[in-house]
Amino acid sequence: MKKLSRREFVHKTIKGGAMSLAAASVAFKPESLFAHANAPIKFAQITLPYTNNALEPYIDALTMEIHYGKHHTAYIKNVNDAIAAESISYPSEKEFFANTSKLSAKARNNGGGAWNHNFFWQIMKPASSAPVGKVAEALNGSFGSFEKFKEQFTQAAMTRFGSGWAWLVKDGSSLKIGSTANQDNPLMDVSDLKGTPLLALDVWEHAYYLKYQNKRNEYVANWWNVVNWDEVAKRLGS
Numbered sequence: 001m002k003k004l005s006r007r008e009f010v011h012k013t014i015k016g017g018a019m020s021l022a023a024a025s026v027a028f029k030p031e032s033l034f035a036h037a038n039a040p041i042k043f044a045q046i047t048l049p050y051t052n053n054a055l056e057p058y059i060d061a062l063t064m065e066i067h068y069g070k071h072h073t074a075y076i077k078n079v080n081d082a083i084a085a086e087s088i089s090y091p092s093e094k095e096f097f098a099n100t101s102k103l104s105a106k107a108r109n110n111g112g113g114a115w116n117h118n119f120f121w122q123i124m125k126p127a128s129s130a131p132v133g134k135v136a137e138a139l140n141g142s143f144g145s146f147e148k149f150k151e152q153f154t155q156a157a158m159t160r161f162g163s164g165w166a167w168l169v170k171d172g173s174s175l176k177i178g179s180t181a182n183q184d185n186p187l188m189d190v191s192d193l194k195g196t197p198l199l200a201l202d203v204w205e206h207a208y209y210l211k212y213q214n215k216r217n218e219y220v221a222n223w224w225n226v227v228n229w230d231e232v233a234k235r236l237g238s
């Protein structure tokens with residue numbers, strides 16, 4: 001980073017402060033002239049929080065390389081292309097997905113693919129352990145036990161026909177399990193399953209076919225070894 005002179009630093013700091021104030025006032029005045037605050041959403045791919053081989057032997061390095069580097073990268077590019085080409089103007093993920101019913105198939109499928117995978121990478125980590133604390137309590141409260149929760153989630157992952165996702169969501173004070181087709185997610189107005197996503201499992205064949213071929217059941221069973229329950233806890237809130 002370039003070293004700033006004191007004068008440049010002060011100037012930039014003041015300017016930054018003014019921008020923040022402007023952004024705050026825009027929240028109360030949508031007609032504001034500060035158009036930058038309402039710029040259309042642009043999806044960005046998160047940096048993978050671990051290396052491609054970190055989830056071995058449960059998820060193999062080549063699958064990660066192709067899944068993150070090719071599939072996910074393409075969803076990000078394609079949704080941003082659709083946003084530009086179709087002049088989609090929603091300024092946030094929340095509004096983008098709340099209006100999915102009005103989007104083209106390209107924006108819907110790639111927007112879901114962009115968001116879902118960013119979420120998926122974050123809720124995994126090497127060397128997982130069982131959930132504790134409030135997550136364990138919430139799972140026990142909603143499903144009876146951690147084992148029963150796993151059974152029900154596995155059922156959702158196994159019965160999703162074709163491509164899609166299994167989800168654990170928070171809906172008000174309760175937790176729910178369900179699945180969505182293709183790249184749909186529970187933030188979308190078109191989804192039957194709605195709520196705040198806490199956990200997701202990609203059951204597209206591209207997520208497991210190289211290592212597990214047609215044995216989705218083995219992929220799902222092994223995936224529990226890489227769930228990042230700390231990230232689930234963050235999303236569950238207090």
Ligand code: MN
Pocket residue numbers: 067071117202204206207
């Ligand atoms: Mn995928």
